[in-house]
Amino acid sequence: MNEISYKDNRVTRMKTRFSYEQAKSFLSGRRLPAAFIDLDAFDDNVRKLTSMLKGTGKTMRVASKSIRCVDMLKRVFDIGGDAVEGVMCFMMEEACFLSGKGFYNLLVAYPTVRKPDMELMVEMTRRGVDVMMVVDCPEHVEIMGEAGRAGGVELQAVIEVDMSYRPIGEAAHIGIRRSTVRSGADALRIARAAERAGGVKIVGIMGYEAQIAGIADMNPFSKSLNPVRKAIRNLSKPDVLRLRTEVVLMLEQQGFEMKVVNGGGTGSVDFTSSDYSCTEVAAGSGFYCPHLFSYYSNLDLTPAAFFALQVVRRPLHGMVTCAGGGYIASGETGPDRLPVPCLPEGSRLTKFEGAGEVQTPVAIPKNISVEIGDPVIFRHAKAGELTERFKELLLISEGRIVGAAPTYRGEGMCFM
Numbered sequence: 001m002n003e004i005s006y007k008d009n010r011v012t013r014m015k016t017r018f019s020y021e022q023a024k025s026f027l028s029g030r031r032l033p034a035a036f037i038d039l040d041a042f043d044d045n046v047r048k049l050t051s052m053l054k055g056t057g058k059t060m061r062v063a064s065k066s067i068r069c070v071d072m073l074k075r076v077f078d079i080g081g082d083a084v085e086g087v088m089c090f091m092m093e094e095a096c097f098l099s100g101k102g103f104y105n106l107l108v109a110y111p112t113v114r115k116p117d118m119e120l121m122v123e124m125t126r127r128g129v130d131v132m133m134v135v136d137c138p139e140h141v142e143i144m145g146e147a148g149r150a151g152g153v154e155l156q157a158v159i160e161v162d163m164s165y166r167p168i169g170e171a172a173h174i175g176i177r178r179s180t181v182r183s184g185a186d187a188l189r190i191a192r193a194a195e196r197a198g199g200v201k202i203v204g205i206m207g208y209e210a211q212i213a214g215i216a217d218m219n220p221f222s223k224s225l226n227p228v229r230k231a232i233r234n235l236s237k238p239d240v241l242r243l244r245t246e247v248v249l250m251l252e253q254q255g256f257e258m259k260v261v262n263g264g265g266t267g268s269v270d271f272t273s274s275d276y277s278c279t280e281v282a283a284g285s286g287f288y289c290p291h292l293f294s295y296y297s298n299l300d301l302t303p304a305a306f307f308a309l310q311v312v313r314r315p316l317h318g319m320v321t322c323a324g325g326g327y328i329a330s331g332e333t334g335p336d337r338l339p340v341p342c343l344p345e346g347s348r349l350t351k352f353e354g355a356g357e358v359q360t361p362v363a364i365p366k367n368i369s370v371e372i373g374d375p376v377i378f379r380h381a382k383a384g385e386l387t388e389r390f391k392e393l394l395l396i397s398e399g400r401i402v403g404a405a406p407t408y409r410g411e412g413m414c415f416m
Contacts, residue, residue: 036394041304063284071405122151148199165236184250204260213265216295325360329381
Protein backbone atom coordinates (compact mmCIF):
# COMPACT_ATOMS: atom_id res chain seq x y z
CA MET A 1 0.00 0.00 0.00
CA ASN A 2 1.37 3.41 -0.85
CA GLU A 3 0.19 6.86 0.10
CA ILE A 4 0.30 10.40 -1.32
CA SER A 5 0.14 13.39 0.97
CA TYR A 6 -1.59 16.59 -0.13
CA LYS A 7 0.03 18.79 2.52
CA ASP A 8 -2.70 18.54 5.11
CA ASN A 9 -3.18 16.34 8.14
CA ARG A 10 -5.02 13.71 6.11
CA VAL A 11 -3.20 11.20 3.95
CA THR A 12 -5.17 9.96 0.95
CA ARG A 13 -4.61 6.25 0.54
CA MET A 14 -3.82 5.12 -3.00
CA LYS A 15 -3.93 1.42 -2.04
CA THR A 16 -2.48 0.06 -5.26
CA ARG A 17 -2.23 -3.72 -5.13
CA PHE A 18 1.02 -3.71 -7.07
CA SER A 19 4.39 -2.09 -6.47
CA TYR A 20 6.35 0.22 -8.73
CA GLU A 21 8.83 -2.57 -9.41
CA GLN A 22 5.98 -4.86 -10.47
CA ALA A 23 4.61 -2.13 -12.76
CA LYS A 24 8.00 -1.67 -14.39
CA SER A 25 8.19 -5.42 -14.91
CA PHE A 26 4.78 -5.98 -16.49
CA LEU A 27 5.09 -2.86 -18.67
CA SER A 28 8.57 -3.75 -19.87
CA GLY A 29 8.64 -3.82 -23.67
CA ARG A 30 5.08 -2.45 -23.92
CA ARG A 31 4.08 0.59 -25.91
CA LEU A 32 3.56 3.66 -23.72
CA PRO A 33 1.30 5.46 -23.01
CA ALA A 34 -0.80 2.48 -21.95
CA ALA A 35 -3.93 2.08 -19.83
CA PHE A 36 -4.48 -0.91 -17.60
CA ILE A 37 -6.98 -2.38 -15.15
CA ASP A 38 -6.12 -4.21 -11.94
CA LEU A 39 -8.69 -7.01 -12.13
CA ASP A 40 -8.27 -7.96 -8.47
CA ALA A 41 -9.12 -4.41 -7.38
CA PHE A 42 -11.92 -4.13 -9.94
CA ASP A 43 -13.57 -7.34 -8.74
CA ASP A 44 -13.24 -6.22 -5.13
CA ASN A 45 -14.97 -2.92 -5.96
CA VAL A 46 -17.83 -4.75 -7.69
CA ARG A 47 -18.33 -6.91 -4.60
CA LYS A 48 -18.19 -3.94 -2.23
CA LEU A 49 -20.71 -1.87 -4.19
CA THR A 50 -23.17 -4.69 -4.83
CA SER A 51 -22.95 -5.80 -1.18
CA MET A 52 -24.54 -2.45 -0.23
CA LEU A 53 -27.74 -3.69 -1.90
CA LYS A 54 -27.94 -6.87 0.17
CA GLY A 55 -31.34 -7.19 1.82
CA THR A 56 -32.79 -4.12 0.08
CA GLY A 57 -34.54 -5.94 -2.77
CA LYS A 58 -32.91 -3.54 -5.23
CA THR A 59 -30.63 -4.21 -8.17
CA MET A 60 -27.75 -2.25 -9.66
CA ARG A 61 -27.81 -0.71 -13.14
CA VAL A 62 -24.30 -0.26 -14.53
CA ALA A 63 -23.48 3.17 -15.95
CA SER A 64 -21.69 2.33 -19.20
CA LYS A 65 -20.38 5.90 -19.53
CA SER A 66 -17.97 5.07 -16.72
CA ILE A 67 -16.80 1.75 -18.20
CA ARG A 68 -16.78 2.03 -22.05
CA CYS A 69 -15.39 -1.46 -22.50
CA VAL A 70 -17.67 -4.41 -23.30
CA ASP A 71 -15.46 -6.99 -21.58
CA MET A 72 -15.37 -4.98 -18.36
CA LEU A 73 -19.14 -4.41 -18.49
CA LYS A 74 -19.63 -8.15 -18.78
CA ARG A 75 -17.25 -8.67 -15.87
CA VAL A 76 -19.43 -6.50 -13.62
CA PHE A 77 -22.40 -8.73 -14.45
CA ASP A 78 -20.36 -11.90 -13.90
CA ILE A 79 -18.98 -10.82 -10.52
CA GLY A 80 -22.12 -9.02 -9.35
CA GLY A 81 -24.47 -11.88 -10.22
CA ASP A 82 -28.15 -11.36 -9.46
CA ALA A 83 -27.43 -7.98 -7.86
CA VAL A 84 -26.68 -6.48 -11.31
CA GLU A 85 -29.43 -5.98 -13.86
CA GLY A 86 -29.38 -3.60 -16.78
CA VAL A 87 -27.13 -0.97 -18.31
CA MET A 88 -27.48 2.80 -18.15
CA CYS A 89 -26.32 4.00 -21.57
CA PHE A 90 -25.37 7.53 -22.62
CA MET A 91 -26.30 7.39 -26.33
CA MET A 92 -28.91 5.55 -28.41
CA GLU A 93 -26.20 4.40 -30.83
CA GLU A 94 -24.30 2.96 -27.88
CA ALA A 95 -27.42 1.14 -26.68
CA CYS A 96 -27.81 -0.43 -30.15
CA PHE A 97 -24.13 -1.43 -30.10
CA LEU A 98 -24.52 -3.06 -26.69
CA SER A 99 -27.70 -4.85 -27.75
CA GLY A 100 -25.56 -6.58 -30.35
CA LYS A 101 -23.15 -7.64 -27.59
CA GLY A 102 -25.75 -9.47 -25.52
CA PHE A 103 -27.13 -6.68 -23.32
CA TYR A 104 -30.93 -6.43 -23.50
CA ASN A 105 -32.03 -4.24 -20.54
CA LEU A 106 -30.94 -0.78 -21.60
CA LEU A 107 -31.82 2.66 -20.25
CA VAL A 108 -30.60 5.59 -22.37
CA ALA A 109 -30.14 8.22 -19.68
CA TYR A 110 -29.72 11.24 -21.96
CA PRO A 111 -32.58 12.11 -24.35
CA THR A 112 -32.25 12.44 -28.10
CA VAL A 113 -34.76 13.60 -30.71
CA ARG A 114 -32.89 12.90 -33.94
CA LYS A 115 -34.64 10.67 -36.47
CA PRO A 116 -31.77 8.16 -36.84
CA ASP A 117 -31.80 7.60 -33.07
CA MET A 118 -35.55 7.09 -33.03
CA GLU A 119 -35.22 4.58 -35.85
CA LEU A 120 -32.62 2.67 -33.84
CA MET A 121 -34.92 2.59 -30.83
CA VAL A 122 -37.80 1.29 -32.94
CA GLU A 123 -35.56 -1.37 -34.44
CA MET A 124 -34.32 -2.53 -31.03
CA THR A 125 -37.87 -2.62 -29.66
CA ARG A 126 -38.94 -4.80 -32.58
CA ARG A 127 -36.10 -7.20 -31.78
CA GLY A 128 -37.35 -7.58 -28.22
CA VAL A 129 -34.66 -5.45 -26.58
CA ASP A 130 -35.95 -3.87 -23.35
CA VAL A 131 -34.79 -0.37 -24.29
CA MET A 132 -35.99 2.79 -22.53
CA MET A 133 -35.14 6.46 -22.91
CA VAL A 134 -35.19 9.28 -20.38
CA VAL A 135 -37.54 12.21 -21.11
CA ASP A 136 -38.34 15.42 -19.27
CA CYS A 137 -40.60 17.50 -21.54
CA PRO A 138 -43.64 17.03 -23.80
CA GLU A 139 -41.48 17.46 -26.92
CA HIS A 140 -39.51 14.34 -26.02
CA VAL A 141 -42.55 12.08 -25.70
CA GLU A 142 -44.26 13.58 -28.76
CA ILE A 143 -41.23 12.76 -30.94
CA MET A 144 -40.95 9.28 -29.41
CA GLY A 145 -44.67 8.75 -29.96
CA GLU A 146 -44.46 9.76 -33.60
CA ALA A 147 -41.59 7.28 -34.14
CA GLY A 148 -43.41 4.52 -32.27
CA ARG A 149 -46.63 4.96 -34.24
CA ALA A 150 -44.75 5.04 -37.55
CA GLY A 151 -42.85 1.90 -36.61
CA GLY A 152 -45.84 0.03 -35.26
CA VAL A 153 -44.37 -0.34 -31.77
CA GLU A 154 -44.78 1.26 -28.35
CA LEU A 155 -41.55 2.90 -27.17
CA GLN A 156 -40.70 3.03 -23.46
CA ALA A 157 -39.98 6.33 -21.71
CA VAL A 158 -38.63 7.06 -18.22
CA ILE A 159 -39.30 10.50 -16.75
CA GLU A 160 -36.25 12.22 -15.31
CA VAL A 161 -36.89 14.21 -12.14
CA ASP A 162 -34.66 17.10 -11.11
CA MET A 163 -33.40 16.01 -7.67
CA SER A 164 -31.32 19.15 -7.06
CA TYR A 165 -31.29 20.76 -3.63
CA ARG A 166 -33.04 24.15 -3.52
CA PRO A 167 -33.22 25.17 0.15
CA ILE A 168 -34.45 28.69 -0.64
CA GLY A 169 -36.26 28.07 -3.89
CA GLU A 170 -34.86 29.09 -7.26
CA ALA A 171 -32.36 31.46 -5.63
CA ALA A 172 -30.11 28.50 -4.79
CA HIS A 173 -29.85 25.49 -7.08
CA ILE A 174 -27.35 22.87 -5.89
CA GLY A 175 -27.11 19.98 -8.30
CA ILE A 176 -27.20 19.45 -12.05
CA ARG A 177 -29.16 21.38 -14.66
CA ARG A 178 -31.02 19.11 -17.03
CA SER A 179 -34.62 18.18 -16.15
CA THR A 180 -37.69 20.41 -16.13
CA VAL A 181 -39.55 18.01 -13.82
CA ARG A 182 -39.46 19.17 -10.20
CA SER A 183 -42.67 17.82 -8.71
CA GLY A 184 -45.24 15.07 -8.97
CA ALA A 185 -47.48 17.41 -10.92
CA ASP A 186 -44.68 18.07 -13.43
CA ALA A 187 -44.15 14.36 -13.90
CA LEU A 188 -47.86 13.76 -14.40
CA ARG A 189 -47.89 16.46 -17.08
CA ILE A 190 -45.26 14.51 -19.05
CA ALA A 191 -47.09 11.23 -18.50
CA ARG A 192 -50.36 12.70 -19.79
CA ALA A 193 -48.54 14.04 -22.85
CA ALA A 194 -47.33 10.50 -23.55
CA GLU A 195 -50.89 9.18 -23.29
CA ARG A 196 -52.08 11.76 -25.78
CA ALA A 197 -49.22 11.06 -28.17
CA GLY A 198 -49.66 7.29 -28.41
CA GLY A 199 -46.80 5.08 -29.54
CA VAL A 200 -44.95 5.77 -26.30
CA LYS A 201 -45.45 4.53 -22.75
CA ILE A 202 -44.18 5.86 -19.43
CA VAL A 203 -42.59 2.96 -17.54
CA GLY A 204 -40.79 4.68 -14.68
CA ILE A 205 -38.73 7.57 -13.39
CA MET A 206 -35.07 8.39 -12.94
CA GLY A 207 -33.74 10.79 -10.32
CA TYR A 208 -30.00 11.41 -10.03
CA GLU A 209 -29.12 13.15 -6.77
CA ALA A 210 -25.83 14.59 -8.03
CA GLN A 211 -25.29 16.76 -4.96
CA ILE A 212 -24.96 13.55 -2.94
CA ALA A 213 -23.54 11.04 -5.43
CA GLY A 214 -21.21 13.47 -7.20
CA ILE A 215 -19.72 15.51 -4.35
CA ALA A 216 -16.66 14.13 -2.56
CA ASP A 217 -16.57 15.37 1.02
CA MET A 218 -12.87 14.61 1.65
CA ASN A 219 -11.42 16.43 -1.35
CA PRO A 220 -7.75 17.19 -0.57
CA PHE A 221 -7.49 19.86 -3.28
CA SER A 222 -9.96 22.24 -1.63
CA LYS A 223 -10.17 20.98 1.92
CA SER A 224 -11.73 24.17 3.31
CA LEU A 225 -14.93 23.39 1.38
CA ASN A 226 -15.28 19.85 2.70
CA PRO A 227 -17.51 20.78 5.68
CA VAL A 228 -19.83 22.59 3.25
CA ARG A 229 -19.87 19.59 0.92
CA LYS A 230 -20.67 17.24 3.78
CA ALA A 231 -23.48 19.54 4.97
CA ILE A 232 -25.00 19.76 1.48
CA ARG A 233 -24.96 15.98 1.12
CA ASN A 234 -26.67 15.46 4.47
CA LEU A 235 -29.16 18.33 4.30
CA SER A 236 -30.42 17.35 0.85
CA LYS A 237 -31.17 13.71 1.70
CA PRO A 238 -34.61 14.26 3.27
CA ASP A 239 -35.60 16.44 0.32
CA VAL A 240 -34.54 13.76 -2.17
CA LEU A 241 -36.52 11.08 -0.33
CA ARG A 242 -39.60 13.28 -0.17
CA LEU A 243 -39.53 14.30 -3.85
CA ARG A 244 -38.90 10.83 -5.24
CA THR A 245 -41.69 9.38 -3.10
CA GLU A 246 -44.05 12.17 -4.14
CA VAL A 247 -43.45 11.56 -7.86
CA VAL A 248 -43.80 7.78 -7.61
CA LEU A 249 -47.04 8.01 -5.62
CA MET A 250 -48.50 10.64 -7.95
CA LEU A 251 -47.90 8.52 -11.04
CA GLU A 252 -48.97 5.23 -9.46
CA GLN A 253 -52.18 6.75 -8.16
CA GLN A 254 -52.97 7.89 -11.68
CA GLY A 255 -52.52 4.37 -13.02
CA PHE A 256 -48.95 4.51 -14.35
CA GLU A 257 -46.90 1.40 -13.61
CA MET A 258 -43.41 2.14 -12.27
CA LYS A 259 -41.35 -0.68 -13.76
CA VAL A 260 -38.17 1.30 -13.13
CA VAL A 261 -37.44 3.80 -10.36
CA ASN A 262 -33.76 4.59 -10.77
CA GLY A 263 -31.61 6.73 -8.53
CA GLY A 264 -28.16 7.36 -7.27
CA GLY A 265 -24.62 6.89 -8.43
CA THR A 266 -21.46 5.42 -6.92
CA GLY A 267 -21.22 8.16 -4.31
CA SER A 268 -24.72 7.51 -2.98
CA VAL A 269 -25.24 3.75 -3.34
CA ASP A 270 -25.55 3.39 0.44
CA PHE A 271 -28.14 6.18 0.70
CA THR A 272 -30.16 5.45 -2.45
CA SER A 273 -30.41 1.73 -1.71
CA SER A 274 -32.21 2.64 1.53
CA ASP A 275 -34.91 4.59 -0.35
CA TYR A 276 -37.92 2.27 -0.46
CA SER A 277 -39.35 4.10 -3.51
CA CYS A 278 -36.39 3.03 -5.71
CA THR A 279 -36.25 -0.27 -7.56
CA GLU A 280 -32.64 0.08 -8.68
CA VAL A 281 -29.45 2.05 -8.05
CA ALA A 282 -26.98 3.21 -10.70
CA ALA A 283 -23.21 2.90 -10.33
CA GLY A 284 -20.25 2.97 -12.67
CA SER A 285 -17.22 5.04 -11.68
CA GLY A 286 -16.63 3.13 -8.47
CA PHE A 287 -15.70 -0.05 -10.31
CA TYR A 288 -12.60 1.65 -11.74
CA CYS A 289 -12.23 3.98 -8.74
CA PRO A 290 -10.54 6.98 -10.37
CA HIS A 291 -8.90 9.29 -7.88
CA LEU A 292 -11.95 11.51 -7.27
CA PHE A 293 -13.65 8.46 -5.78
CA SER A 294 -10.98 8.10 -3.12
CA TYR A 295 -12.31 11.24 -1.45
CA TYR A 296 -15.73 10.03 -0.24
CA SER A 297 -16.14 9.42 3.48
CA ASN A 298 -18.78 6.75 2.78
CA LEU A 299 -16.70 4.71 0.29
CA ASP A 300 -13.79 2.34 0.75
CA LEU A 301 -12.84 1.40 -2.81
CA THR A 302 -9.54 0.31 -4.33
CA PRO A 303 -7.95 2.06 -7.32
CA ALA A 304 -8.37 -0.23 -10.32
CA ALA A 305 -7.78 1.91 -13.44
CA PHE A 306 -4.41 3.41 -14.33
CA PHE A 307 -2.34 4.74 -17.18
CA ALA A 308 1.41 4.71 -17.64
CA LEU A 309 3.60 7.31 -19.32
CA GLN A 310 7.17 6.89 -20.52
CA VAL A 311 9.93 8.93 -18.89
CA VAL A 312 11.79 10.61 -21.74
CA ARG A 313 13.76 13.37 -19.98
CA ARG A 314 15.33 14.23 -16.63
CA PRO A 315 15.54 18.03 -16.63
CA LEU A 316 16.98 18.13 -13.10
CA HIS A 317 17.62 15.93 -10.10
CA GLY A 318 14.30 14.90 -8.57
CA MET A 319 12.27 15.57 -11.71
CA VAL A 320 11.41 13.64 -14.85
CA THR A 321 9.46 14.57 -17.97
CA CYS A 322 6.95 12.07 -19.35
CA ALA A 323 5.62 11.84 -22.91
CA GLY A 324 1.92 12.75 -23.10
CA GLY A 325 -0.46 12.70 -20.16
CA GLY A 326 -2.85 15.63 -20.62
CA TYR A 327 -5.91 13.54 -19.85
CA ILE A 328 -7.99 16.20 -18.11
CA ALA A 329 -11.39 15.27 -16.66
CA SER A 330 -14.63 17.05 -17.55
CA GLY A 331 -16.58 19.19 -15.12
CA GLU A 332 -15.75 22.37 -13.24
CA THR A 333 -12.09 23.14 -13.88
CA GLY A 334 -9.67 22.80 -11.01
CA PRO A 335 -6.65 20.83 -9.78
CA ASP A 336 -8.82 17.86 -8.84
CA ARG A 337 -9.57 17.36 -12.57
CA LEU A 338 -5.91 16.61 -13.30
CA PRO A 339 -4.56 13.06 -13.25
CA VAL A 340 -2.56 12.10 -10.16
CA PRO A 341 0.79 10.28 -10.33
CA CYS A 342 0.70 7.40 -7.85
CA LEU A 343 3.87 5.41 -8.60
CA PRO A 344 6.70 5.88 -7.81
CA GLU A 345 5.35 6.62 -4.36
CA GLY A 346 5.47 10.31 -3.46
CA SER A 347 5.46 11.57 -7.07
CA ARG A 348 3.55 14.76 -7.88
CA LEU A 349 2.76 17.07 -10.76
CA THR A 350 4.50 20.43 -10.94
CA LYS A 351 2.39 23.40 -9.91
CA PHE A 352 2.81 25.55 -13.00
CA GLU A 353 2.78 22.96 -15.79
CA GLY A 354 0.37 20.25 -14.65
CA ALA A 355 -0.43 17.50 -17.16
CA GLY A 356 0.31 18.43 -20.76
CA GLU A 357 -0.81 17.10 -24.12
CA VAL A 358 2.67 16.09 -25.24
CA GLN A 359 4.69 16.28 -22.03
CA THR A 360 4.08 16.08 -18.30
CA PRO A 361 6.85 16.91 -15.82
CA VAL A 362 6.69 14.97 -12.55
CA ALA A 363 8.58 15.62 -9.34
CA ILE A 364 10.04 12.36 -8.03
CA PRO A 365 11.40 11.83 -4.50
CA LYS A 366 15.15 12.21 -4.73
CA ASN A 367 15.79 8.89 -3.05
CA ILE A 368 13.99 6.99 -5.85
CA SER A 369 15.84 6.10 -9.04
CA VAL A 370 13.80 6.55 -12.24
CA GLU A 371 15.59 6.04 -15.53
CA ILE A 372 14.89 7.19 -19.07
CA GLY A 373 12.33 4.76 -20.51
CA ASP A 374 10.84 3.84 -17.13
CA PRO A 375 7.08 4.31 -16.60
CA VAL A 376 5.31 6.67 -14.25
CA ILE A 377 1.89 5.40 -13.17
CA PHE A 378 -1.12 7.75 -12.96
CA ARG A 379 -4.76 7.68 -11.95
CA HIS A 380 -7.31 9.63 -13.98
CA ALA A 381 -9.73 11.89 -12.11
CA LYS A 382 -12.74 10.20 -13.72
CA ALA A 383 -13.55 6.74 -15.00
CA GLY A 384 -14.75 6.17 -18.57
CA GLU A 385 -13.10 9.27 -20.01
CA LEU A 386 -9.73 7.55 -19.80
CA THR A 387 -10.80 4.88 -22.29
CA GLU A 388 -11.36 7.49 -25.02
CA ARG A 389 -7.57 7.86 -25.16
CA PHE A 390 -6.78 4.17 -25.60
CA LYS A 391 -7.80 1.35 -27.93
CA GLU A 392 -7.29 -1.33 -25.31
CA LEU A 393 -7.01 -1.87 -21.59
CA LEU A 394 -4.23 -4.15 -20.42
CA LEU A 395 -5.53 -6.50 -17.72
CA ILE A 396 -3.35 -7.32 -14.75
CA SER A 397 -3.80 -9.71 -11.86
CA GLU A 398 -1.39 -10.43 -9.03
CA GLY A 399 1.11 -8.02 -10.52
CA ARG A 400 1.28 -9.45 -14.06
CA ILE A 401 -0.51 -8.97 -17.37
CA VAL A 402 -3.12 -11.67 -17.99
CA GLY A 403 -4.84 -10.27 -21.08
CA ALA A 404 -6.21 -7.20 -22.83
CA ALA A 405 -9.69 -5.86 -23.60
CA PRO A 406 -10.69 -3.47 -26.40
CA THR A 407 -12.33 -0.22 -25.39
CA TYR A 408 -15.25 1.23 -27.36
CA ARG A 409 -12.61 3.19 -29.25
CA GLY A 410 -10.69 -0.01 -29.93
CA GLU A 411 -13.83 -1.54 -31.46
CA GLY A 412 -14.09 1.43 -33.80
CA MET A 413 -16.86 3.13 -31.83
CA CYS A 414 -17.01 6.84 -31.02
CA PHE A 415 -20.43 7.75 -29.62
CA MET A 416 -19.80 11.26 -28.24
